[in-house]
Amino acid sequence: MRQLAIRQNSAETVIAPARGGILDRNRLPLVDSELAYNVILDVISLDSLKPSRGAPDPQQTVLLAINEALGIPLSTLGGYLNKDADGNLLRRTHYLILAKQVPPDAAMRLKGVPCVYLEENYIRYYPDPYVAPQVVGFARGDAVWGLERQYGAELAGASGRIFRTYGPDQSAYTDEVPATDGYWLITTLDSGIQRIAQEAVDAAAADIDCEYAGMLIMQPQTGEILAMAQWPSFALDTPDNGARFTDAKLGTVWDALREEEKLTNMYRAWGNFLISRSFEPGSIFKPVVVAAALEENLINPSIDAFFCNGVRTLYDVDLPCWNIHGHGSQTVREVIMNSCNVAMIDIIQRLGRDKFYKYRSDFGYGERTDIDLPGEEAVSAPGVMYTLSQLNPVELATSSFGQGFNNTSIQAVSAFAAIINGGNLMKPYIVAQIVDGRGNIVKENTPTVVRRVISQETSDYMRLILKDVVSEQGTGRRAIIEGYEIGGKTGTAQQGLNRDWTVIAFMGYFPVDNPEYLALALVYRPAEYELSGGASAAPMLRDAFVKIIDYKQIPPAGAEQNASAAENYLNREPLGDYTGKQLTEVTRNLNNLGLDYQIYGSGSIVASHIPAAGQATPRDAPVHLYLDNTTGQDGELVYLPNVEGLTEERARAILTEAGFTPVVFADNSTAGRTQAQGEPVTGAGTPRGAAGDTVYADVLYVYRQYPSYGLYIQRGTEIKLKVRRQ
Template structure:
């Protein structure tokens, strides 16, 4: 017998040693012990299971977070819509259109290439025309990336059509033995800024960046905070049941800006500027049309335009060879020059339109009453300079009204001298020269250092300033100042925005006319308006006449600095109807591309063409009164005498205005801060 234990049927509770020395354990005792061991093991497992349950209950969120942290999960931005820009009639001139970026989930596609890759690549290629090789390369190179922006600006129509193709493909694969699937393709919404009218009103509107998040130039920049909304966001979080859920914070769309611009008037202005540029042309041609009675800008245009939908295109102005030679800084400077709004940002010597302000300020101060006469012999010698008149032969005896009609420099010098430098320069500020108009457009030029003061002006400065030379202005300054003189003396802040609306179209804010100050009295306005009417009817402004309308205005022919090079800036500013203006138009032609530049008729004829279409459109009806009796106007003394001048007499002085220079000491140079081109 072996040494192993043996069991035998002994009596209960006894152990006996056999003859061979082995101990025998009863069967029932052994089974009892095994049962105890099994029970203990069961208890241990139960305790362990209970412990796991408690850990799961008490630490589920923490453990789930640890698990989720192994996955790449980010909150997703939901784009807002940038506010629209409308013209005064409600036409959309800038808007945002929802488009989509095509996103590839390369990781998902690569998770089962046999099933997903070829089907996805082939459908993308078939529908969008993408290269299959390029698609495969991108998916391979970005194999661990779940977010690859493959294409931008997919239209809503394209997105829907592609999704329909995907659905059709899935239906065809239902009965296939080894069905393929389109996976890892989705679309992410965003907004793209759109300008329905291309370059129209580009100087006023400005443009927005690729993501419609920042404005550049024009209304887009000045009202950027108004137009900008707040992005929404999609968040992921764990709820009380430790389940991953998503919540959405809706975006807040930007507010809309209703501009004062009338798209139809803007198109008329641009049509004639383009017509001029395509025929004769100039270095710069620009025009402003505004309401003189509230400061609203109805149109603002220059010959320096750009496509708002493609604002960084240099091709219209630079050859490819020139562009290739530019570094980033040079390209940036070139673009900024194209985007620059000449009517607000560039300065120049205004020339003879400033004679309106010389006469107006002298009348306000009582230095003249309108009855004065002056003797013009073609020049005056002041401070050692021979300063010539527009008519080198001289106008002879000429009164105040005729001095405006025939643009006599000598009379203006005499008038400013009678007024005195102190008052003359005070009124320069009253009319806004040397001050910003604070128009609601970016980049307004600071002319504070380009205008004389009584403290730093000499006799020659006063003389030349009286007819618009040797100080600098901007177009918007001249237009606003002129409007105040012809409207009865109210200087309104010029502005290009009329209303602010919310994204639903409800009015948030009306931008009311802002009266800044009073400039002249009604008496002065009546005198000036009649003189300006006669300037067009009988004087130098004949080319600005509009058939059937009573037009008032002033010509300008300023010789550019440096003098003696034959370069001129010609202009015309006019108002209709002459005695109670409803519209002002200022046209400027800088350096006409002709041999004989000194002809204000270039600008005057542009004014005439523009107004011939604008006036009927604005429902401003013909109001010419052939038998007007100006003596019936209150406080109109001084007008009657000049208005009785015969046609034969007026023809003597009705010639083109020029400010010539044929001698070394004819005219002093421009002050510091010469005209910027």
């Protein structure tokens, strides 16, 4: 009985840790954990409250406060105090969950209300839920996808505990073991390039009726993945809502689908097509065969010629070239430029099946790349990858132009990278660093050479002749960008046992002299059978490259470059050390530097920040400030409201009244206006009150505030408001 009494008069509550966020390579958030609260009612303690003479009923006061904050009907709340015939509470508990994931502004209205406890909880927040959803991933019950699954242990953190013991008068004594927040992932993804890739695949799918469209962009020297985009895709914040999928047709019929049909379409969108779905590579594989023959000195580009009459017959099997009229006599360089099937058969026959099998394996076909994402397929089964004994003359011949065996997109890109990067097969990876809340590196992934496949000399030659594909005479002419040297290879591969469907692809890279961007664009199972990679996938990739050139401000070939590639997106000055400093001082300093910032936690002192001190700060990416939750005297911390969408004047008034210092920045669309009704604002990118050209504008609205609302932070903190005309 004594043990039972102890259990009834004590309670243990789990404190949820903040799950670590995921950032892109520029420290822009892809996913973050946003503070919310579970609201707990201590029914036993509430029942023990008795009114004093002449004072309001304390029980009703508590219930009214809950009703006003959460909207729970008073009849429902009053029912928790119902008793049986013997006068015993029907809901006798110190721990009744009234609501979960309550926003801070609503929950804080209950702070200090007797018998009500607020438990910190966290919900996932996605600044743009359509950015790399298959890579970032999500959790739904036991199903976990993407990086959320691959790095689940690192992101999770460790739960804390609150122990409450209740005395005879039901007063509570509390002891707490704090939670340990999860680590953060800094990925190799560039969210700007990711959006460009997503726009490209969405546009391709809008023009071409297909099952999938995909684009994978890699840094070929290192194996870093810059973008992985596919159609159809989904929104991370509502992954089971087909009406928000990027397949517009699906959205119109979603509600009418059966549950199993919905599930099929959800798995189609959730799965990472670029690492899990395989296809016959077609002509994008031809450079592998040519590189292998060059490496073995079995072909000589200076003297060898290969004749194509439009078809080659082996053992009564006709193997046609795509050009049924034939290409005539060709050099090695012209074989690649023309993508000639017949010449490729001649080359692979010189190589032989043993050497071909070796090089195919060395380039990574038939094995997982071990990219740090779940669900990668090896594509090694005999039904989709010829064994050595299966490579008979016809099978060897069709292998020369990439048919008869399968690969995934990540395998194809990794192999092609080895052809143009000096000959190294690199291990592709998504996560560059795992960091703790103070920005300290816990683990770092660096470029890893799996093996050397070909020599530097062979790689240099291949890299240069592949430029001819993207020329007026080449099959990839529709990928030409004036002023820029692009290399690549087109590919159209018939698929299936009956050869009744296709995959069209284009593999491209630039700059040719020192490739920084290697990309595969593909359309999987287009309804129109006669499409070719040069006609559809090449312009798809060209459009993406044009946008990347603009985004990264890459000068044309031969133009003088005054800045390194890093300077295109990094500020030159390293970030100062703000650890241990007052938040008011830090925000003032960051605004003077023109840097955005987000704040995590509550308090008045900065405990840590990302990037760490001494690191370069990405342009247009916020600095992440983590507060010491134990700091802040009574009255020093005030609640930060949401002013986005309000007029500048109204937002200023609300923030000033709350105790903050608003600092207004006008965007470029506002600057330059010389005559209009309204109050003056300073020039674009300049805080009000700082030096800048005064212009006049119409009424301005706040479209972004830094930091986001819902925090209890130091009075006097500068709140950056970005404004523009609606």
